[in-house]
Amino acid sequence: MSSASSPSSPKSTAKNEGGAISNVLNQNNESHIHRRRRQQQQNESSSSFDGFLTSKLLLRILGVLLFLCVLSSLYLGSYYHVHHQDYAKATEMKQKKDDFIRRGDKATTAITISAEESKTITETDSKEPSAIHETVVFESIIERVKWTEEQCNSVPEHHVDTLTTSLKKATDLPPLPEGGVAAALKKWLDSENAKEQSETTTNNNNDNDVYPICYLPPPKSCDVTTYTLVIMSHTTERLEAFMDPLSDMVNSWPGLTEIIIVWNSPRTTLTSVSDKKQQQYAIKLLSWDTDPNHPLRIFFSLEEGLANNLLNRYHPKIQPKNEAVFYFDDDGPFFSKEAMVDSGLEMWKRNSNVQVGAFPRNIRYLSKRMKEAGKKGLMDSIDIVTNNVHGDSGATYPPFTPFCRNATGDHVEYNYFTFPDYNAHMLLPSGSILHRNFLCFIWHPAFEELRTWVVHHKTMPDDMTVSTLVSHLSGRAPRTVPQKINSFNSGRRLTEDSSEYYYDTSANDAPIPNQSHRRLLWKNPNWAKWREEAINSILNYFGAIHPGTVGWCAGTKYSQDHHKHHYECKPETPSLNMIPWLNEGGVGFDHCPPNDRVTNTIKETEKQMQIIMEEDKLVSFCGKCKYKNFISCSDRAKYLVDNYGNNPVEAKKNTIKDDENCKKK
Numbered sequence: 139m140s141s142a143s144s145p146s147s148p149k150s151t152a153k154n155e156g157g158a159i160s161n162v163l164n165q166n167n168e169s170h171i172h173r174r175r176r177q178q179q180q181n182e183s184s185s186s187f188d189g190f191l192t193s194k195l196l197l198r199i200l201g202v203l204l205f206l207c208v209l210s211s212l213y214l215g216s217y218y219h220v221h222h223q224d225y226a227k228a229t230e231m232k233q234k235k236d237d238f239i240r241r242g243d244k245a246t247t248a249i250t251i252s253a254e255e256s257k258t259i260t261e262t263d264s265k266e267p268s269a270i271h272e273t274v275v276f277e278s279i280i281e282r283v284k285w286t287e288e289q290c291n292s293v294p295e296h297h298v299d300t301l302t303t304s305l306k307k308a309t310d311l312p313p314l315p316e317g318g319v320a321a322a323l324k325k326w327l328d329s330e331n332a333k334e335q336s337e338t339t340t341n342n343n344n345d346n347d348v349y350p351i352c353y354l355p356p357p358k359s360c361d362v363t364t365y366t367l368v369i370m371s372h373t374t375e376r377l378e379a380f381m382d383p384l385s386d387m388v389n390s391w392p393g394l395t396e397i398i399i400v401w402n403s404p405r406t407t408l409t410s411v412s413d414k415k416q417q418q419y420a421i422k423l424l425s426w427d428t429d430p431n432h433p434l435r436i437f438f439s440l441e442e443g444l445a446n447n448l449l450n451r452y453h454p455k456i457q458p459k460n461e462a463v464f465y466f467d468d469d470g471p472f473f474s475k476e477a478m479v480d481s482g483l484e485m486w487k488r489n490s491n492v493q494v495g496a497f498p499r500n501i502r503y504l505s506k507r508m509k510e511a512g513k514k515g516l517m518d519s520i521d522i523v524t525n526n527v528h529g530d531s532g533a534t535y536p537p538f539t540p541f542c543r544n545a546t547g548d549h550v551e552y553n554y555f556t557f558p559d560y561n562a563h564m565l566l567p568s569g570s571i572l573h574r575n576f577l578c579f580i581w582h583p584a585f586e587e588l589r590t591w592v593v594h595h596k597t598m599p600d601d602m603t604v605s606t607l608v609s610h611l612s613g614r615a616p617r618t619v620p621q622k623i624n625s626f627n628s629g630r631r632l633t634e635d636s637s638e639y640y641y642d643t644s645a646n647d648a649p650i651p652n653q654s655h656r657r658l659l660w661k662n663p664n665w666a667k668w669r670e671e672a673i674n675s676i677l678n679y680f681g682a683i684h685p686g687t688v689g690w691c692a693g694t695k696y697s698q699d700h701h702k703h704h705y706e707c708k709p710e711t712p713s714l715n716m717i718p719w720l721n722e723g724g725v726g727f728d729h730c731p732p733n734d735r736v737t738n739t740i741k742e743t744e745k746q747m748q749i750i751m752e753e754d755k756l757v758s759f760c761g762k763c764k765y766k767n768f769i770s771c772s773d774r775a776k777y778l779v780d781n782y783g784n785n786p787v788e789a790k791k792n793t794i795k796d797d798e799n800c801k802k803k
Contacts, residue, residue, distance in 0.1 A: 269353040269354065269356070270353060270354040271351065271353060272351055272352040272353065272579070272582070273327065275352075275354055275579075275611055276323040276326070276327055276584065277327070278613065279319060279320065279323055279610050279611070279680075280320045280323055280324055282538060282610070282613075282681070282682060283317045283319065283320035283680070283681045283682075284320070285537075286317065286538070286540040286541070286542075286681040286682045287317060287681070289540040289542075290540050290542035290544075290545040290546065291545060293507065293542060293545055293546055297505065297506065297507040297546060298545070298546050298547070299546065299547050300505055300506060300507075300546070300547075301504050301505060301547055301548075301549070303504070303549075304547065304549070305549035305670070305671070305674055306667070307671070308664060308667040308668050308670070308671040309595065309596050309668060309671060311591070311594055311595055311596075313671075313674075313675040313678065314587070314588070314591055314675045314676065314678060314679035315678075315679065316543055316544055316678050316679070316681065317678075317679070317680075317681040318587065318679045319585075319588070319610070319679050319680050319681070320681075322584055322585065322586075322587050322588075323584050325584075326583065326584035349582065349583055350454070350578060352575065352578035352579045352582055353575055353578075354491055354575065354611065354612065355461070355490050355491050355573035355574075355575040355576065356490060356491065356530070357489070357490065357491045357528075357529035357530040358487065358488055358489070358490055358528070358529050358530050358729060358730065359461055359462070359486070359487050359490035359573070360487050360488075360729075360730035360731060362460070362461050362462050362483075362487055362490075363393050364393045364394075364395040364396075364460050364462075365393055365394065365395070365396075365460050365461075365462035365463065365464055365483060365571075366395070366396040366397070366398060366458035366459060366460040366462070366463045366464065366574075367384075367387070367394060367396070367397045367398070367463075367464045367465075367466065368397075368398045368400060368451050368456065368458070368463055368464065368465050368466075369384075369397070369398075369399055369400070369451075369465075369466050369467070369468050370399075370400040370401075370402060370448070370450060370451040370467075370468060371399065371400075371401060371402070371468035372401065372402040372403040372407075372446065373403065373407070374407060374408065374411050374413070374416040374417075374419065374420050375416065376468040376469055377416060377419035377420060377423060378415070378416075378419055379468060379469045379470065380466070380468045380469070380470070380472070381419055381422065381423060383470070383472040384397060384434070387472075387475075388432075388433060388434075390475055391475050391478075391479055392479065392735060393479065393483070394433060394479075395433055395459070395460060396433050396435070396458065396459055396460060397433050397434040397435070398434075398435060398436075398437055398456050398458060399423070399427075399434065399435070399436045399437065400437045400439060400450050400451045400453075400456060401436050401437065401438050401439060402439050402440070402446040402447070402450060403440070403446070404438075404440055405438055405441065408420045408423065408424055408436075409424070423436070424436075437455075437456050439453075442455050447593060448592075448598050448600040449580065449581070449589060449592065449593075449600050449603075449604075451465065451567075452572075452576075452577050452580040452581065452600075452604060453577065453580075453581050454577040454578050454581055456577070458574045458577075460574070461490070461573055461574055461575075462483060462486060462487075462490075462571055462573065462574075463571065463572050463573070463574050463577075464478060464570075464571055465567045465568065465569075465570045465571070465572070466567070466568045466569065467567055467568045470568060471497075471568050471569070471621075472568070473496055473568075473569045473621055473622065474622065474623060474625075476623035476625055476714060476739075477496060477569070477619065477620060477621060477622055477623045478496070478569065478571075480623065480714055480720070480733075480736045480739060481619050481620060481623060481690075481714065481717050481720065482494060482495075482496065482569070482571055482619045483571065484719055484720060484730070484733060484736065485617055485619050485690070485719060485726075486571045486617075487730050488529060488719060488726050488729040488730050489529050489617050490529075490573050491529065491573065491612045491614070492608065492609070492612050492614050492615070492616055492617055493565055493570060493571070493572055493576075493604070493605060493608045493609070493616040493617075494565075494570065494571040494572075494616065494617045494618075494619060495565035495566070495569050495570035495571065495616060495618065495619070496568075496569035496570075496618065496619050496620065496621040497557060497565055497566035497567075497568050497569045497570065497621065498557055498558055498559070498562030498564070498565055498566075498616070498618050498687060499552070499553065499554065499557070499562055499563065499564045499565070499566060500553040500556060500558050500561060500562050500563060500686075501550045501551070501552060501553065501563040501564070501673060501677075501683065502550060502551040502552075502553050503539075503550055504548075504549065504550060504551065505546065505548055507546070508539055508540075508541070508548060508550075511539040511540070512539045512561075512683075512685060512686060514536070515536040515537065515538075515539060515684075515685025515686065516536075516560070516561055516685045516686045516688075518535075518536040518685065519535070519536055519615060519685045519686065519688050520560075520688050520692055520705070522535065522536075522688075523688045523692045523693060523725060523726075524692050524693035524725060526693070526725050526726065526728070526729075528729050529729065535613060535614050536685045537682075537685075538610075538682035538683055538684050538685070539682060539683050539684075539685065540681065540682050541677045541678060541680075541681055541682055541683055543674070543678045549674050550670075550673065550674060550677065550683075551670060552666075552669050552670045552672075552673045554666075554669070557621065558687075558689075558706065559618050559620075559687070559689030559690055559691065559705075559706060559707040560686065560687060560688065560689040560704075560705040560706060560707075561686035561687065561705070562616070562618060562686060562687040563605070563615075563683060563684065563686060563687075564601060564602055564605035564606065564616075564673075565601070565605050565616050565618075566601050567600075567601055567604075569621065572604075572608070576608055576611070579607070579608075579611055580604060580607060580608075585607065588603065588607070588676075588679065589603075591675070595668075595672055595675075596668045597665070597668045597669050597672050599669070599672040599673070599676065602672055602673050602676050603676060606676050606677065606680060606683075607680075609684045610680050610682075610684075614684065615684040615685055615686055615687050615688070616684075616687055617687060617688065618687045618688075618689060618690060619690050620690055620707070620710070620711065620712055620717075621710075622710075622711045622783065623711065623712065623713065623714060623717075624709075624711045624712065624713045624779065624783065624785070625713070625714075625743065625783075689705060689706070689707045690707055690712075690717065690718075691707035691708075691712075691716075691718070692718075692725060693718060693724075693725035694716070694718050694724070694725070696708055696709070696712065696716060709776075709779070709780055710780045710781075711779065711780045711781070711783070713743055713747070714736070714739060714740045714743055715740045715743060715744055715747075720733075720736055720737075720740060721740065746785075750785050750786060750787050753787045754786055754787050754790070757787060757790045757791065757794075758801055758802040759771065759775070759790040759793070759794065759800060759801065759802055760799075760800055760801060760802040760803070761775070763799055763800050764799065765793060765796075765797050765799070765800055766796075766797050766799075771793050771794075771797070771799075771800035774789075774793045774796075774797075774800070775789035775790050775792075775793045775800075776789070778792055778793065
């Protein structure tokens with residue numbers, strides 16, 4: 139192409155145009171000479187007219203030059219905008235991938251999904267520009283395992299074999315391989331099957347054996363207002379335990395638009411029931427399933443080609459229609475609307491790419507190295523939360539703590555005695571919330587080895603597995619919310635039945651009757667050893683553990699720092715106006731628009747508290763006096779507030795009722 143036609147050579151274009159115009163000028167001059175020869179007597183006006191013509195032509199030349207300059211500039215600007223925009227987009231995508239990997243770096247059968255199910259599963263936020271493809275997620279986990287191996291291989295000698303105890307084998311099941319998740323993911327990424335699957339999915343092929351591509355959920359889901367509730371069961375003995383709470387939820391929980399009962403037994407267990415009471419509940423459950431106006435539907439696992447598996451409640455085949463998915467065990471505990479919807483859902487909306495829950499468990503580190511690393515990671519995590527860092531800010535989260543079983547003899551203890559707000563490492567299913575995108579990952583073929591091991595282990599540790607897996611997928615720790623909220627208007631007295639349907643102090647690991655097969659295993663004296671073996675094997679498979687949860691009270695006056703950086707939230711049963719992300723100026727409040735319904739509820743609660751405070755002045759209560767010669771009367775009243783939902787006035791009255799010595803003389 140000649141320089142005259144190049145949009146990038148505006149000067150050359152003007153020069154050639156100028157030459158052509160000069161020829162016109164020469165021709166005009168010659169014409170004037172001929173006229174002078176023919177008309178030898180030319181007057182002065184003829185000379186003036188020639189000057190005028192020359193000036194007019196010069197103006198035309200300047201106009202042409204100006205027009206060409208403007209045209210060339212516009213062309214160049216358009217060219218730069220188009221090509222630079224493509225480059226910027228490519229750079230931004232690479233930066234997103236690098237940022238996600240950096241967040242984690244430093245730090246049982248094959249699945250078949252129909253084409254229709256695949257389309258349904260992938261119709262989520264994965265289509266958003268910010269969605270992170272499974273390949274990026276898997277690569278980040280592989281990089282984390284590599285980094286962990288480097289850390290373990292460079293541990294100083296004084297940190298090697300420092301434990302006085304060793305982990306003893308508790309079952310006949312071989313442990314998962316150390317860092318085995320990296321090998322499993324690399325195998326998947328390298329396989330031709332993965333490449334063919336990606337191409338097939340992209341081309342919308344109708345192959346029934348295609349597993350959908352998974353995408354991480356967004357870090358925030360502020361627009362979500364509805365949710366799905368999932369309960370898994372297999373016996374009519376549990377129907378009463380979960381159906382009575384469900385009836386209350388359907389009538390009083392705003393946003394509950396879908397309930398999925400994952401039934402892990404044949405349909406006949408519901409249609410052929412001998413016990414009359416259980417039969418009534420079974421008939422009622424089936425009627426809910428067939429009622430088009432009822433939000434409940436039953437997912438019969440066996441009819442969908444699934445075996446009886448605790449992980450079925452996380453199977454993408456259940457196809458929840460809402461992004462937010464609530465989970466409860468069929469025997470509870472079932473937490474209140476205030477805890478799950480007003481507090482829990484609002485926390486999840488601000489952290490939708492992690493697991494959120496009210497039933498946390500702690501893993502005790504035994505080695506000094508892990509304790510020091512874990513403490514630093516937790517402190518850094520607390521700083522991020524208290525500095526009000528938004529989930530979608532791209533902030534770098536603390537590294538995971540390396541778990542070096544082979545290099546240093548690391549092992550941990552499973553703490554089933556407390557439910558800590560801070561420094562918890564897993565969440566039990568009841569009262570947990572997950573984004574539905576995680577279901578695709580949990581049953582991904584790349585994690586088949588892990589799922590197979592879970593099914594064959596004596597404790598079937600699906601809870602440990604899901605919490606650990608989700609934390610490694612997101613590169614972040616879960617978030618905790620209070621188990622109970624003090625509403626100050628529905629307190630229960632100690633003399634009343636304390637087995638409130640929304641709270642069960644026996645929890646997941648206590649030896650209580652009429653529980654699931656897994657809970658009945660508590661009767662076995664080896665239960666604790668089995669659970670400890672399970673968590674050690676799972677952590678060893680991933681090679682590292684997240685820094686621990688940050689309590690709901692972080693950044694508020696309700697966060698108490700005890701010795702050795704032991705944080706906890708007090709009171710254990712807060713009111714909604716104590717929850718920071720629900721109140722203006724609190725940590726996390728501005729991460730999503732305020733929920734008007736919750737705001738109005740808080741205002742009503744504050745009015746109720748004012749009334750209670752006025753009533754409190756009329757109660758003759760001796761807080762310093764001894765309650766039954768054991769503890770102070772004020773401590774007893776506080777216990778009733780924290781554990782039985784009493785408001786302060788009720789607590790004092792009930793304390794006096796139990797012991798007249800607490801009445802002021």
